Amino acid sequence: MTAPQHDTSAETPAPVSVADVPAKAIEGRSPGRIAWMRLKRDKVALTGGVVVILLILVAVFAPLIVGLLGHDPNEFHEDMIDPDLGTPLGSFGGISSDFLLGVEPTNGRDVFSRIVYGARISLVVAFLAAFVSVVLGSLLGALAGFLGGWVDAVISRVMDLLLAFPQLLFTIALVSVVPNSLWGFEGSGVRMGVLIVVIGFFGWPYIGRIVRGQTISLREREYVEAARSLGAGRGYILIKELLPNLIAPILVYSTLIIPTNILTEAALSFLGAGVKPPTASWGKMLSDAVPIYQDDPMYMVVPGITIFITVLAFNLFGDGLRDALDPKGS
Amino acid sequence: MSENPETNTEDALLKVTGLVKHFPINKGLLRRQAGAVKAVDGIDFEVRRGETLGIVGESGCGKSTMGRLITRLLEPTDGRIEFEGKDITHLGVAGMRPLRRDVQMIFQDPYGSLNPRHTVGTIVGAPFRLQKVTPEGGLKAEVQRLLSLVGLNPEHFNRYPHEFSGGQRQRIGIARALALKPKLVVADEPVSALDVSIQAQVVNLLDDLQEELGLTYVIIAHDLSVIRHVSDRIAVMYLGKIVELADRKSLYEAPMHPYTTALMSAVPVPDPRRRGAKSGRILLKGDVPSPISPPAGCRFHTRCWKATEMCTKVDPPLVALKTGHQVACHHPENAPDQAPGDPALPGATEAVATATE
Numbered sequence: 001m002t003a004p005q006h007d008t009s010a011e012t013p014a015p016v017s018v019a020d021v022p023a024k025a026i027e028g029r030s031p032g033r034i035a036w037m038r039l040k041r042d043k044v045a046l047t048g049g050v051v052v053i054l055l056i057l058v059a060v061f062a063p064l065i066v067g068l069l070g071h072d073p074n075e076f077h078e079d080m081i082d083p084d085l086g087t088p089l090g091s092f093g094g095i096s097s098d099f100l101l102g103v104e105p106t107n108g109r110d111v112f113s114r115i116v117y118g119a120r121i122s123l124v125v126a127f128l129a130a131f132v133s134v135v136l137g138s139l140l141g142a143l144a145g146f147l148g149g150w151v152d153a154v155i156s157r158v159m160d161l162l163l164a165f166p167q168l169l170f171t172i173a174l175v176s177v178v179p180n181s182l183w184g185f186e187g188s189g190v191r192m193g194v195l196i197v198v199i200g201f202f203g204w205p206y207i208g209r210i211v212r213g214q215t216i217s218l219r220e221r222e223y224v225e226a227a228r229s230l231g232a233g234r235g236y237i238l239i240k241e242l243l244p245n246l247i248a249p250i251l252v253y254s255t256l257i258i259p260t261n262i263l264t265e266a267a268l269s270f271l272g273a274g275v276k277p278p279t280a281s282w283g284k285m286l287s288d289a290v291p292i293y294q295d296d297p298m299y300m301v302v303p304g305i306t307i308f309i310t311v312l313a314f315n316l317f318g319d320g321l322r323d324a325l326d327p328k329g330s
Numbered sequence: 331m332s333e334n335p336e337t338n339t340e341d342a343l344l345k346v347t348g349l350v351k352h353f354p355i356n357k358g359l360l361r362r363q364a365g366a367v368k369a370v371d372g373i374d375f376e377v378r379r380g381e382t383l384g385i386v387g388e389s390g391c392g393k394s395t396m397g398r399l400i401t402r403l404l405e406p407t408d409g410r411i412e413f414e415g416k417d418i419t420h421l422g423v424a425g426m427r428p429l430r431r432d433v434q435m436i437f438q439d440p441y442g443s444l445n446p447r448h449t450v451g452t453i454v455g456a457p458f459r460l461q462k463v464t465p466e467g468g469l470k471a472e473v474q475r476l477l478s479l480v481g482l483n484p485e486h487f488n489r490y491p492h493e494f495s496g497g498q499r500q501r502i503g504i505a506r507a508l509a510l511k512p513k514l515v516v517a518d519e520p521v522s523a524l525d526v527s528i529q530a531q532v533v534n535l536l537d538d539l540q541e542e543l544g545l546t547y548v549i550i551a552h553d554l555s556v557i558r559h560v561s562d563r564i565a566v567m568y569l570g571k572i573v574e575l576a577d578r579k580s581l582y583e584a585p586m587h588p589y590t591t592a593l594m595s596a597v598p599v600p601d602p603r604r605r606g607a608k609s610g611r612i613l614l615k616g617d618v619p620s621p622i623s624p625p626a627g628c629r630f631h632t633r634c635w636k637a638t639e640m641c642t643k644v645d646p647p648l649v650a651l652k653t654g655h656q657v658a659c660h661h662p663e664n665a666p667d668q669a670p671g672d673p674a675l676p677g678a679t680e681a682v683a684t685a686t687e
Binding site for chain 1: 398423426430434435437439446449461506
């Protein structure tokens with residue numbers, strides 16, 4: 001945090017009319033507020049952020065939205081299916097005012113409802129797995145960087161080990177041996193739990209490395225020495241001096257790990273290691289669409305585009321957030 | 331080591347004896363110690379109550395390490411540090427905590443020494459929170475008083491460091507160091523990161539605060555004019571050792587150690603007419619030898635034009651050759667030769683060049 005001091009001092013005395021000054025007390029612009037001001041100027045990131053918020057709202061209010069605009073996601077509408085071909089009646093996969101995104105081949109379930117409910121699975125798995133990664137990664141990364149020595153050596157080797165681990169194969173194998181009911185959860189609940197734990201656990205070394213590197217560079221700063229010269233202990237330095245400076249990279253990495261998790265969840269569902277049917281999931285819809293895509297391409301396009309937009313929105317927002325929090329930015 | 335004869339030990343706020351700090355260099359898979367950087371290699375001095383002791387030397391001579399040793403940010407390898415008669419050489423974090431109130435530090439880099447995520451109020455208030463002291467009239471009022479004491483607007487307490495200039499930031503650092511009314515303030519290059527015009531302001535601020543609060547300073551700098559301005563006594567360091575320790579007047583008028591003489595002659599003369607009159611600058615050749623394997627005998631003999639056979643073998647002790655003037659040299663300037671008749675080292679006279687402009 002050394003670059004922007006000179007130019008900010010130039011813009012601090014903003015052209016405020018003299019009458020305004022006594023009205024409000026002098027207040028500092030915190031690094032967080034400056035980042036927010038920068039983010040507000042970044043239209044692309046803001047668009048990404050709006051889409052992300054919309055997606056979260058869709059997932060939260062899924063029953064309400066489906067109740068208003070769709071049908072029950074697990075209800076069969078065989079009357080919408082061509083009995084000979086198994087494809088939906090009507091053009092573009094059966095899109096109509098009644099079925100906004102068409103119907104599923106063979107069973108005739110409402111694609112719109114399944115996409116809306118699928119958002120819940122994708123986002124819950126992605127967010128909770130990201131949470132697991134961020135908590136583990138920040139904690140272990142900060143400890144490794146701050147304590148150094150053998151603690152750092154052990155944690156770093158574990159991270160190397162996990163990064164070299166064949167995550168996909170492990171997950172597929174694990175899912176096949178996990179019982180159908182576990183700790184009071186059943187079916188898809190168990191599968192979601194497994195996905196969250198596995199994706200989260202294999203994700204922490206990425207953030208762990210970033211946090212470790214950042215901690216190593218921060219702990220040599222003079223303000224850490226200053227705190228020590230005032231009698232601060234290790235806990236105080238880690239929590240009060242280092243952590244506030246680690247929040248920005250952690251936040252940025254969290255927004256960038258979520259789309260990765262969405263893709264991983266979709267891939268695992270596609271491979272049959274995701275949630276169990278009939279629970280709706282974007283990846284599962286894609287894999288269901290594969291055998292029939294020549295007759296009903298729409299059924300593949302809809303979940304594909306949904307995943308694409310979701311991942312893009314998160315990435316654009318994360319990139320914008322990184323630029324906004326970067327102290328070297330203007 | 332001989333003691334300064336006029337030293338009154340009761341006056342010594344800080345007493346350092348035989349202080350050594352070696353940073354180990356570990357190599358290989360087993361991290362075996364392959365050597366050590368001898369950053370501070372046996373120094374003795376004391377700081378008297380109310381005085382300003384200036385420490386000068388080239389970069390890498392161990393002056394910053396020395397500052398961090400006496401504030402106990404680093405653990406000494408050997409030697410003894412006494413503060414007000416109490417041995418603080420190996421006190422731990424908890425043991426040092428009560429003493430932190432009395433010994434404070436001002437740092438070199440005004441950009442690195444303030445946490446960018448804390449407001450000025452948090453930074454200047456941190457000493458109170460860490461030492462669990464509740465100032466009279468409340469924390470906020472005390473922080474504001476400190477800010478005005480160092481010449482900052484007290485209304486700026488909830489601003490962030492990036493909103494201040496380098497000089498203002500250094501004032502914030504000073505306010506933090508003075509918050510608990512310390513007895514000893516160690517300033518490590520307090521002005522070297524600042525513009526020259528700001529340097530004068532900050533140096534004068536330090537001077538005024540010393541008078542007002544009765545502070546004792548140890549000021550570390552490489553700038554001889556800054557040191558001359560602020561110090562009562564000056565220690566010159568070279569490769570982890572003190573080579574000369576004297577009153578300001580005595581040191582600047584009649585430096586004894588050849589290294590000091592060379593340093594003094596390097597100070598630019600701001601008067602073009604006087605420049606020619608001054609009899610030549612002494613230009614030391616080569617670099618400071620590595621502190622990993624410092625030269626045997628006198629550490630300066632590799633660059634000294636007065637070096638003799640003896641200098642390569644016998645490390646000269648720091649002795650008082652005049653009242654209040656200690657020097658570690660076999661052949662001092664402005665004083666009787668300590669080892670007359672010793673054969674000169676071949677090539678010693680070529681060790682320097684004299685420049686006459």
